[in-house]
Amino acid sequence: MVISLIGATIIVFGLAHAKDDPINVFIRAEGYAIGPEQIAALRAKWGLDRPIILQYLTWLSNIARADLGRSVGTNRKVTDILRERWPATMQLAVAAWIVGTFVGIPLGILSAMQRASILDYFLRAFALSGQSVPAFWVGIVGIWIFAVYLGWLPVPTFYGRTDAGFWGQFQYFILPVLVLAWGPIAGYLRITRSAMLEVMDSEYIKLARAKGMGYGRVVAKHAFRNALIQPLTVSALLLAGFMDGAVLVENVFVWPGVGQIAVAAVNDNDFTLLTGIVLLFTILFLAMSFVSDLLYVVIDPRIRLD
Amino acid sequence: MAIADTAQERVPSTIEVVFRSPIVAWDFMRRWPVIPAFVIIVFALATIFTTQFATDDPNKQNLRGSFAPPFWYDEYYENNEYLDSRYLIGADQHGRDIYSRLVHGTRVSITVAFASAFIGMTLGLWAGIASGWFGGWFDEVLTRFVDVWNGLPFLLVALVVAITIGTGLHVLIGLLVMATWVGLVRNIRAEVLTLKTRDYVASARVAGGSDFRIMYRHILPGVLNLLMVLASLRVGGLILTEASLSYLGIGVPSRLPSWGNMISDGREFLDTAWWVSFFPGFCIFLVVMSFNFIGDWVRDKTDPRLRQIR
Numbered sequence: 335m336v337i338s339l340i341g342a343t344i345i346v347f348g349l350a351h352a353k354d355d356p357i358n359v360f361i362r363a364e365g366y367a368i369g370p371e372q373i374a375a376l377r378a379k380w381g382l383d384r385p386i387i388l389q390y391l392t393w394l395s396n397i398a399r400a401d402l403g404r405s406v407g408t409n410r411k412v413t414d415i416l417r418e419r420w421p422a423t424m425q426l427a428v429a430a431w432i433v434g435t436f437v438g439i440p441l442g443i444l445s446a447m448q449r450a451s452i453l454d455y456f457l458r459a460f461a462l463s464g465q466s467v468p469a470f471w472v473g474i475v476g477i478w479i480f481a482v483y484l485g486w487l488p489v490p491t492f493y494g495r496t497d498a499g500f501w502g503q504f505q506y507f508i509l510p511v512l513v514l515a516w517g518p519i520a521g522y523l524r525i526t527r528s529a530m531l532e533v534m535d536s537e538y539i540k541l542a543r544a545k546g547m548g549y550g551r552v553v554a555k556h557a558f559r560n561a562l563i564q565p566l567t568v569s570a571l572l573l574a575g576f577m578d579g580a581v582l583v584e585n586v587f588v589w590p591g592v593g594q595i596a597v598a599a600v601n602d603n604d605f606t607l608l609t610g611i612v613l614l615f616t617i618l619f620l621a622m623s624f625v626s627d628l629l630y631v632v633i634d635p636r637i638r639l640d
Numbered sequence: 641m642a643i644a645d646t647a648q649e650r651v652p653s654t655i656e657v658v659f660r661s662p663i664v665a666w667d668f669m670r671r672w673p674v675i676p677a678f679v680i681i682v683f684a685l686a687t688i689f690t691t692q693f694a695t696d697d698p699n700k701q702n703l704r705g706s707f708a709p710p711f712w713y714d715e716y717y718e719n720n721e722y723l724d725s726r727y728l729i730g731a732d733q734h735g736r737d738i739y740s741r742l743v744h745g746t747r748v749s750i751t752v753a754f755a756s757a758f759i760g761m762t763l764g765l766w767a768g769i770a771s772g773w774f775g776g777w778f779d780e781v782l783t784r785f786v787d788v789w790n791g792l793p794f795l796l797v798a799l800v801v802a803i804t805i806g807t808g809l810h811v812l813i814g815l816l817v818m819a820t821w822v823g824l825v826r827n828i829r830a831e832v833l834t835l836k837t838r839d840y841v842a843s844a845r846v847a848g849g850s851d852f853r854i855m856y857r858h859i860l861p862g863v864l865n866l867l868m869v870l871a872s873l874r875v876g877g878l879i880l881t882e883a884s885l886s887y888l889g890i891g892v893p894s895r896l897p898s899w900g901n902m903i904s905d906g907r908e909f910l911d912t913a914w915w916v917s918f919f920p921g922f923c924i925f926l927v928v929m930s931f932n933f934i935g936d937w938v939r940d941k942t943d944p945r946l947r948q949i950r
Contacts (some may be wrong), residue, residue: 341788349797349804462936466876466929468883471903471921478910478918577793584885586907597888600799608800615793623791 342616343397346609347390380533402610406603412610416592420614427576429511434518434572439565441519442526446561447553449526449531457523464520469579473513480509490587492586510587515578518572522565529564533557539575563634569626673937676930683927686746695728695741698897702735707913730915732905738919741897745920748898750927753878756813760820761871767821768828769855769863773836780824789822795884802890812891816878824870828863865923869939876931883924899924 369436376382384391396403445457468619487505533539533556542552577593584593592611599608668674676862686693704722706907708731711717717726728739771779798815805811835841844854885891886900894901899920 337784338791342792345788345792345797346800349800449808462932463925463929466880467925467931468880468887468900468903468921468928470884470887471917471924474903474907474917475921476909478914482911569644578884581793581795581799582887585888596796596799600792600888600890602800603803605800605803608796608803612793612796612800616791617795619791619793 338620339617340394343394343613344390346612347393350605350609351386389498397613402613403606405599405604405607408602408604411606415607416610416614417594419590419592419595422589423580423593426507426510426514426584426591427580430514430518430576430579433511433515434522435490435569437515438519438522439526439562442565443524443530443553443558443561445523446527446530446534458527459518461523464516465524467516469513469517470582470586472516473509473583476509476513477586483542490589510583510589512545513586514583517579521568521572525568526561526565530557530561533560559633563630564628566626566633569622577619643741645883651764665778672688673930673934676933679926679930680934683746683750683923686743687750690747694743696737696740696827698736698741698744700736704732705731705735706733707731707916708735709913710915729919730913731917732902732913733909734743738902738915741902742899742919742923745897745902746898746923748892749882749900749924750878751920752809752813752816752882752898753875753893756816757871757875757878759813760817761824761867761874763817764821764865765828765863766826767936769832769859771825772829772832773851773855773859779829783829786822786825789818794819794881798890799888807890808881808893812882812885815885816881819881820878823874824867827866827870831863831866832859835859865942869935869942872931872935872938874935876928876935879924879928879931 339436384392400413402416404410405412405415408415441457445454448454477490480487487509490506490509534553540551540554542556543549580591580595583589585593585597588594592614594612596608598604599611647718682736705727708720708723708727709716710730711728717723724944727737729742730738732738732741770783800814801811841854841858844858849857882891882898883900883903887904889904891900892898902920903917906913906918906920909916
């Protein structure tokens, strides 16, 4: 995990030096009245005149002390901006994750239980389309149908969310959460279904049935737990998909989260802010995959991390 | 099925054949991906014969037809004396024909997806084979890199690249290639590790085959099957990623019509002109769904062991 984190910092750092002189990432000299003296001064100020290894180590030690530098666009501390924007993204991600898990896995089991029925075909089509549809487009079409045309839900605005009661705020959550959760629901559904079918085909399930145990009881006590292993291993990967999804969905729904400033940062040429966001998401992802490794052991006693 | 049984017993009469043909057709469609294949063929034709498919210049502006709706809006067209013909599925804010832009966007989107799939697949294939075959530090470094890359949020990395390197078709294809080959290495490598222990590989080595010869003549054919499955599953995802990047403004340059760009063009005019965003997204959905469907089908046909992938 630590090695992965260091690898990630090397990739991000390498990107800054990928094209030419990294000073060009921070300032665009052409067109502005910036002379060579100022550039040299800035170069010295940001330490860009030192050897590249030293630059990397300085940057790394700053990160380790949670100092991500100042945003080029707004001159505020990156950590402050992230602290301000982080809750909104988390609310959205957690809500979508809960919906995805608690809808996707049961639907997968249902689909496997009712194999080759109309319900099964319908659910599989639902899952396949969830993996085929661009999330931002679903968001746009959703806004058009439910907010503009039918008027059932509020049209997303930047601040409207905060000054409403519980129900008022809840309304703002419905569309983005559903849009963000559709992909994970589809992923969980497909994986749970195939895992469940595999488990139901095994010897010990047949034995339990042959002993005269009821179908529901076999599913609940014997099959369910083993069928959960597969979905759990991918849950961290699905969460990684969330991060990408969050960037798009937040932009469609003008959600005041991290994903939205990430795109705004590109227009501001705000490299420090963007690297801060990338590192934040990377750390989160690595932590999640660590947790899912632990859960793996809890659920399946056959696996022990040696 | 019952059809086969009766055919053996006696020759069915014409009435029976006609009566049964819907069932036969349904059975055929269940076994073969007819509809997805049809969709992909249509879009492939649109990619090749773009100028024949398009009815108009995709960049021709006509401000009198700004936000002209699809052809079935009779009321609009009857009250508008400035337009002498109807737009098939409407026009965008500059009065550009959405249908023609869609056709040209098909060429851009499909070409980008296939180019990056081809380069990425080739890279990933050889990286995976070499990693599995040589092992050692090369394998260690490569798998480590794959792990790290998988931990990075792809869209955000793409945004960083947009700042440091810039945007454009080359950068876009480069990013998509990165997204493709890294995903392949693991699966190919695992397959190579099992193929490596086979007797025929050992025989080839005893017979004096060089590393490259064995990889090319004996390992490569063994993983081609897996590659086909992964490829068909991946192309759809690439089209989606390309659209996402273009939507964020860091993919296909905005002067070119692409599906992602078109959705992005129309999102501010949802309340007045839904057709600007709707149709390009629907095309993405159709194509990606067809590719995913065929990918699933190929996978189930060729190798049931692979069902866990994705």
